[in-house]
Amino acid sequence: MSNAQIEIQIIASLVAIACAIPGTFLVLRKMAMISDAISHSILPGIVIGFFITHDLNSPLLILLAALTGIITVVLVEYIQKTGLVKEDTAIGLVFPILFSIGVIMIAKNANDVHLDIDAVLLGELAFAPFDRLMIAGSDVGPKSMWIIGSILVITITLLIAFFKELKVSTFDAGLASALGFSPVIMHYGLMSVASVTTVGAFDAVGAILVVALMIAPAAAAYLITTDLKKMLLYAICFGVFSAISGYWMAHWLDASIAGSITTMLGLLFLSVYLFAPSKGIIAVMYREKQQRIEVSLLTFLLHLQNHDEIEERHVNHLNEHINWQKVRSKTVLDLALKNNMISIDNKVVSLTEKGKTFTLKAIDYIITNEDSQIEDMKDDFFLFRG
Numbered sequence: 421m422s423n424a425q426i427e428i429q430i431i432a433s434l435v436a437i438a439c440a441i442p443g444t445f446l447v448l449r450k451m452a453m454i455s456d457a458i459s460h461s462i463l464p465g466i467v468i469g470f471f472i473t474h475d476l477n478s479p480l481l482i483l484l485a486a487l488t489g490i491i492t493v494v495l496v497e498y499i500q501k502t503g504l505v506k507e508d509t510a511i512g513l514v515f516p517i518l519f520s521i522g523v524i525m526i527a528k529n530a531n532d533v534h535l536d537i538d539a540v541l542l543g544e545l546a547f548a549p550f551d552r553l554m555i556a557g558s559d560v561g562p563k564s565m566w567i568i569g570s571i572l573v574i575t576i577t578l579l580i581a582f583f584k585e586l587k588v589s590t591f592d593a594g595l596a597s598a599l600g601f602s603p604v605i606m607h608y609g610l611m612s613v614a615s616v617t618t619v620g621a622f623d624a625v626g627a628i629l630v631v632a633l634m635i636a637p638a639a640a641a642y643l644i645t646t647d648l649k650k651m652l653l654y655a656i657c658f659g660v661f662s663a664i665s666g667y668w669m670a671h672w673l674d675a676s677i678a679g680s681i682t683t684m685l686g687l688l689f690l691s692v693y694l695f696a697p698s699k700g701i702i703a704v705m706y707r708e709k710q711q712r713i714e715v716s717l718l719t720f721l722l723h724l725q726n727h728d729e730i731e732e733r734h735v736n737h738l739n740e741h742i743n744w745q746k747v748r749s750k751t752v753l754d755l756a757l758k759n760n761m762i763s764i765d766n767k768v769v770s771l772t773e774k775g776k777t778f779t780l781k782a783i784d785y786i787i788t789n790e791d792s793q794i795e796d797m798k799d800d801f802f803l804f805r806g
């Protein structure tokens with residue numbers, strides 16, 4: 421593995437970590453698409469900064485681009501607060517206008533500049549190792565690595581310093597105000613970090629990958645845990661894994677590195693979306709099936725409680741009168757037997773003491789409109805779930 425390959429993976433990993441941190445809070449605040457708006461609307465800030473300094477490496481470009489990102493957020497919120505349109509519509513109005521202004525400024529004042537789609541939309545990590553940072557005549561590595569590394573250090577420092585404030589303002593702005601710190605300042609501070617991170621990563625990876633790295637890892641982590649610290653850790657791990665595996669996928673396919681990383685992010689999110697332990701599609705489908713079986717069991721136990729007649733408690737009654745299919749009948753009977761809720765003698769079903777206790781408590785909960793507590797009661801009585 422060459423030095424260039426190592427540097428590309430380091431840069432991609434640093435970008436992934438730097439994007440995952442603000443991205444986690446954007447997902448929690450339901451502002452995911454604001455990252456897309458920022459990644460496009462910063463173009464006027466970059467252009468103005470270049471016109472002032474005539475230097476693409478000037479820190480002023482980052483500052484003006486970040487300022488443009490904050491202006492984007494302010495405009496989106498102002499339009500949204502009018503109540504005439506929703507947030508997604510406001511985003512769709514603001515960022516195309518600002519992006520177009522940047523394009524027009526380039527076309528009118530820098531017509532000889534080629535606005536390359538790979539650089540602006542897709543990015544090209546393969547070129548990052550060739551843009552070196554020279555200090556006192558010494559090569560200290562790729563500029564992109566130092567830029568995004570510096571931004572990452574600042575981001576982590578701010579995260580540690582204001583973690584409690586960010587957490588409280590994200591989940592309860594009213595409580596944040598009551599505790600004496602402004603949710604508005606936290607909000608615009610977060611938007612500033614997101615803007616600066618976007619600008620820092622823009623040159624190396626492009627707008628599309630910045631959005632993907634901000635949202636996909638955080639969204640995947642959100643499906644796995646409800647703990648904020650764990651969510652941040654998972655988002656970082658997912659981002660780094662996708663960055664490195666995406667690079668080797670691009671190497672194998674001889675394709676765009678940024679495109680391959682974005683593809684890996686999509687595949688990773690799809691995997692989590694399907695197989696997450698509690699919120700994944702498969703887990704939800706299994707839980708719904710389980711709940712249907714348990715509702716059927718509760719219905720059957722209530723039926724036994726209300727009927728002493730042998731014909732009403734006969735096994736065949738499930739199929740003949742309750743109108744259940746054989747598979748469903750067998751499933752309910754097996755679950756009841758496993759949990760020692762019933763006994764069967766000559767195909768006549770009777771409630772056990774445990775079954776009677778459970779059924780009477782269930783009736784009490786239903787009568788008092790506290791049926792939501794039945795789930796907790798099932799945990800106490802059921803050794804086996806449906």
